[in-house]
Amino acid sequence: MPLDVRLIDFARDPLAKLYGAYRTCYTPKTPGEVWDEIGDGRIPPEQIRQFIAERLKTGHASPLEQVVFWFGISGVSRALSHQFVRHRVGISFEQQSQRYVKYKEERLDYVMPKTWERQGLAAEYDALMREITRVYEEALQKGIPAEDARFVLPNATPTNFQVMVNFTELLHVADLRLCWRAQWEIRHMVALMRREVLKAVPELGGYLQPKCGDKRMGYCDEPLSEWERCPIGKVRPHKELLLQVYQQHRAGQVVPLSEQHLRTVEDAGNEG
Numbered sequence: 513m514p515l516d517v518r519l520i521d522f523a524r525d526p527l528a529k530l531y532g533a534y535r536t537c538y539t540p541k542t543p544g545e546v547w548d549e550i551g552d553g554r555i556p557p558e559q560i561r562q563f564i565a566e567r568l569k570t571g572h573a574s575p576l577e578q579v580v581f582w583f584g585i586s587g588v589s590r591a592l593s594h595q596f597v598r599h600r601v602g603i604s605f606e607q608q609s610q611r612y613v614k615y616k617e618e619r620l621d622y623v624m625p626k627t628w629e630r631q632g633l634a635a636e637y638d639a640l641m642r643e644i645t646r647v648y649e650e651a652l653q654k655g656i657p658a659e660d661a662r663f664v665l666p667n668a669t670p671t672n673f674q675v676m677v678n679f680t681e682l683l684h685v686a687d688l689r690l691c692w693r694a695q696w697e698i699r700h701m702v703a704l705m706r707r708e709v710l711k712a713v714p715e716l717g718g719y720l721q722p723k724c725g726d727k728r729m730g731y732c733d734e735p736l737s738e739w740e741r742c743p744i745g746k747v748r749p750h751k752e753l754l755l756q757v758y759q760q761h762r763a764g765q766v767v768p769l770s771e772q773h774l775r776t777v778e779d780a781g782n783e784g
């Protein structure tokens with residue numbers, strides 16, 4: 513079963529909800545008056561979009577908790593699910609049970625990382641999974657309850673989720689899990705979640721980036737050696753480089769361009 517991510521639903525009118533939440537903070541009007549203006553069109557949708565785009569540039573993030581998404585996710589491994597359920601704030605999980613659901617396939621539809629294929633070990637992997645499935649099946653047939661038979665199942669066992677998550681937490685999950693350092697499967701899953709949000713609410717989906725993204729923290733705070741290896745490290749700065757630039761600035765080495773600098777460039781041009 514391939515990894516599948518579906519945006520099941522999102523709380524109605526997310527942009528209006530955000531507008532209402534932000535406006536309540538900044539206006540003497542009551543929320544009732546703000547929502548009357550939204551409802552009768554005195555605040556046109558374009559104004560709502562622009563207002564939200566400006567607010568999203570700021571650190572005032574708590575209104576984003578009032579925007580909620582539901583996802584259906586299937587065909588991910590238990591290796592992924594162990595990582596996913598570590599997120600604990602602003603996110604709610606329901607996961608397929610290994611006590612109530614018994615796997616019936618002849619060979620369980622295990623997730624196989626491509627690295628096993630690349631190293632020529634796919635056949636060994638598959639044989640082991642078949643053997644595990646056989647032992648698991650035999651255990652069930654002999655009357656071992658599913659909650660105990662599952663003890664032989666590996667991290668590769670597939671699982672399904674329904675997840676409810678607010679936008680603040682979804683941004684945080686994307687910060688961490690779209691980062692190149694995150695494990696490939698969860699990174700792929702969160703990328704598919706991002707695509708779904710981008711389709712449904714493009715005004716918000718574009719903010720789902722790794723933490724180094726221009727719409728997020730803006731720089732990489734992972735180890736420098738990892739940043740050097742990262743494919744997008746070439747376009748996003750590392751915090752140590754930013755500090756170096758800051759120190760150079762403090763030492764007077766980063767200065768506004770003067771006419772003198774421009775003469776230097778002009779001279780170089782003449783020399784060439």
Ligand SMILES: Cc1cc2nc3c(=O)[nH]c(=O)nc-3n(C[C@H](O)[C@H](O)[C@H](O)COP(=O)(O)OP(=O)(O)OC[C@H]3O[C@@H](n4cnc5c(N)ncnc54)[C@H](O)[C@@H]3O)c2cc1C
Pocket residue numbers: 598599600601602681684685688689693694695
């Ligand atoms: C690349 C990578 C490698 C990892 N490696 C390991 C590992 O080797 N071992 C391991 O055990 N885990 C590992 N993790 C998991 C990691 O430690 C977190 O458990 C996981 O990312 C969940 O994120 P979070 O703690 O930000 O929780 P979330 O619930 O997503 O947090 C949301 C926000 O709330 C804040 N928050 C949540 N709870 C509290 C609290 N009690 N007090 C104050 N603030 C809170 C968080 O700091 C965050 O800002 C790894 C994660 C990544 C991305």
